[in-house]
Amino acid sequence: MAVVSELRGGVFSPDGQRQSRPTKIDFQEISKSFRSGLNRTTVLDRVNLKIPEGEFVSLLGESGCGKTTLLRIAAGLISPSRGKLAIDGKPISKPTREMGFVFQQPVLLEWRNVLENLLLPIEIFGLSAEEYRPKARELLQLMGLAHTENHYPVQLSGGMQQRVAIARALIMNPSILFMDEPFGALDAITREQMHTELLRIWSMSGATALFITHDIGEAVYLSDRVVVLSSRPGRVKKTFDIDLPRPRVPEHRFDDRFVSLCKDMKHCMTQ
Amino acid sequence: MSSIEKAAPMIVDDETMPSTPWYSTSLGRSVLALAVFIILLLLWTAYVSIAKLSPLVLPTPYRVWQSLVENTLNGQLPEHSVTTLTEIVLGFLLGSVVGIALGVITARSQLMREMLGPYILASQAMPKLALAPIMVVWMGFGIAPKVVITALICFFPLLENTIIGLTSTSTHQLELFRALSATGWQTFIKLRVPSALPVIFAGLRVAVTLAVVGAVVGEYVGANKGLGALVIVTQGSFDTPLMFAIFVYLTVIGIVLYKLMQMLESTFFSWRTIKRGD
Ligand SMILES: Nc1ncnc2c1ncn2[C@@H]1O[C@H](COP(=O)(O)OP(=O)(O)OP(=O)(O)O)[C@@H](O)[C@H]1O
Numbered sequence: 001m002a003v004v005s006e007l008r009g010g011v012f013s014p015d016g017q018r019q020s021r022p023t024k025i026d027f028q029e030i031s032k033s034f035r036s037g038l039n040r041t042t043v044l045d046r047v048n049l050k051i052p053e054g055e056f057v058s059l060l061g062e063s064g065c066g067k068t069t070l071l072r073i074a075a076g077l078i079s080p081s082r083g084k085l086a087i088d089g090k091p092i093s094k095p096t097r098e099m100g101f102v103f104q105q106p107v108l109l110e111w112r113n114v115l116e117n118l119l120l121p122i123e124i125f126g127l128s129a130e131e132y133r134p135k136a137r138e139l140l141q142l143m144g145l146a147h148t149e150n151h152y153p154v155q156l157s158g159g160m161q162q163r164v165a166i167a168r169a170l171i172m173n174p175s176i177l178f179m180d181e182p183f184g185a186l187d188a189i190t191r192e193q194m195h196t197e198l199l200r201i202w203s204m205s206g207a208t209a210l211f212i213t214h215d216i217g218e219a220v221y222l223s224d225r226v227v228v229l230s231s232r233p234g235r236v237k238k239t240f241d242i243d244l245p246r247p248r249v250p251e252h253r254f255d256d257r258f259v260s261l262c263k264d265m266k267h268c269m270t271q
Numbered sequence: 272m273s274s275i276e277k278a279a280p281m282i283v284d285d286e287t288m289p290s291t292p293w294y295s296t297s298l299g300r301s302v303l304a305l306a307v308f309i310i311l312l313l314l315w316t317a318y319v320s321i322a323k324l325s326p327l328v329l330p331t332p333y334r335v336w337q338s339l340v341e342n343t344l345n346g347q348l349p350e351h352s353v354t355t356l357t358e359i360v361l362g363f364l365l366g367s368v369v370g371i372a373l374g375v376i377t378a379r380s381q382l383m384r385e386m387l388g389p390y391i392l393a394s395q396a397m398p399k400l401a402l403a404p405i406m407v408v409w410m411g412f413g414i415a416p417k418v419v420i421t422a423l424i425c426f427f428p429l430l431e432n433t434i435i436g437l438t439s440t441s442t443h444q445l446e447l448f449r450a451l452s453a454t455g456w457q458t459f460i461k462l463r464v465p466s467a468l469p470v471i472f473a474g475l476r477v478a479v480t481l482a483v484v485g486a487v488v489g490e491y492v493g494a495n496k497g498l499g500a501l502v503i504v505t506q507g508s509f510d511t512p513l514m515f516a517i518f519v520y521l522t523v524i525g526i527v528l529y530k531l532m533q534m535l536e537s538t539f540f541s542w543r544t545i546k547r548g549d
Pocket residue numbers: 034035036043061062063064065066067068069070104214
């Protein structure tokens with residue numbers, strides 16, 4: 001598959017070597033508070049987290065605990081109130097072109113059809129849309145949306161829109177992939193298919209992935225590491241290393257190890 | 272004029288409307304409209320004959336029709352229409368272009384917004400038609416003062432709608448553009464303008480109907496040509512049937528211009544009229 005071969009940017013190394021990789025995203029004592037009227041609410045409280053290059057890390061936590069806020073800080077979309085954020089060891093103040101984003105909502109442009117929406121990043125980066133059209137079509141195929149390239153967003157279901165948004169994030173071969181509950185709007189079957197596709201693309205690309213979810217099973221299935229956040233204020237409660245072998249296959253979901261990891265996480269979250 | 276059309280959903284979902292009632296088909300709609308029209312004409316005729324009104328006060332529809340045909344064939348109504356239409360079109364274009372341009376500048380610059388805001392509000396509150404006499408004093412009895420009044424009337428809906436359209440872009444979409452490191456210009460051209468277009472078009476639709484009012488009232492105040500000038504003449508000569516014939520012309524002009532705007536709009540927004548599910 002041509003997309004896949006093009007995506008082959010980094011090298012996927014076996015589990016053992018992952019620890020020795022350089023740090024890609026480095027959260028150092030990150031705090032964030034928002035002012036609402038006279039009082040300030042602290043959303044994130046001294047979050048420390050190092051994400052090695054090429055690793056798939058999930059943030060898990062209940063609604064409102066600050067997951068989206070942490071992701072927006074990592075991407076340079078907002079700045080932390082205190083603490084430092086570094087990518088590749090350099091402080092970051094705004095998004096860079098090596099990042100791909102999937103937001104919690106699809107955020108498509110309603111006056112562009114699917115293909116044109118997919119090519120938006122290409123246009124903005126000043127590249128030739130013509131050149132990337134075959135790749136855009138291949139990504140649509142991968143997302144099961146091949147028949148919709150001329151449809152407008154109003155004609156798509158919520159889940160289809162979200163898959164367009166995922167394809168849009170992948171079109172530039174990002175070396176960092178930020179995903180904010182990208183599969184929230186999908187049914188269980190499509191969601192599992194998307195897990196498979198996402199892992200395939202990710203493992204071929206060597207990208208570092210920061211993935212947000214509040215679905216424990218999804219976090220365990222996809223990730224090398226799951227970071228559980230506490231609520232109000234958001235802190236790193238516990239980090240779980242997921243030592244299931246890769247490539248992951250659906251049968252892993254019935255493994256004892258998988259189930260016990262899920263149980264531990266569930267226990268950690270409700271504690 | 273078309274609040275019903277505006278309120279109608281843009282996306283027609285065939286699945287939820289398995290059977291269209293007869294009065295919603297295009298033939299049914301025409302039949303309905305024609306029936307209402309005939310009833311109104313009959314009521315009008317009956318009222319005139321029962322109340323024994325003089326044609327000077329209220330002519331019958333038939334008398335109006337006679338006058339309409341006669342004055343169309345002798346070229347009088349078409350000739351004056353050309354003058355009025357010229358004023359409408361020039362005034363509409365001038366007012367819209369200046370309104371949109373100033374709207375863009377104001378929307379792009381906070382400083383301009385703060386500086387001009389109060390004056391825009393004040394000039395909006397001022398009744399523009401009240402300026403017609405002074406325009407005639409300044410510019411005489413030709414088409415110039417009517418064009419300026421029409422332009423003034425068209426200017427404000429476009430200024431306001433352009434500012435609103437350009438500054439109410441979805442924050443999610445703005446964040447997407449920030450995430451893609453889009454430049455200010457790219458964000459403007461690829462995001463703010465396309466998402467403002469429906470609002471700007473709504474302003475154009477309002478302006479085009481106001482433009483007819485502007486040109487005609489301008490002619491009332493002082494003109495030697497144009498449908499408005501002709502109304503004043505018929506008032507003096509007690510030719511009420513012709514006056515009604517002029518009203519018919521003005522209504523038709525208004526409707527045609529409005530429909531033209533709608534057609535232009537629907538070519539821009541084909542995506543809004545797309546049907547779901549095929
Ligand atoms: N711009 C803002 N101004 C004020 N408060 C904010 C802002 N953004 C987020 N918050 C607050 O921060 C808290 C965390 O928000 P955030 O969106 O990060 O939650 P989340 O973990 O992503 O939740 P969910 O799972 O529901 O998406 C919330 O209480 C929210 O009200």
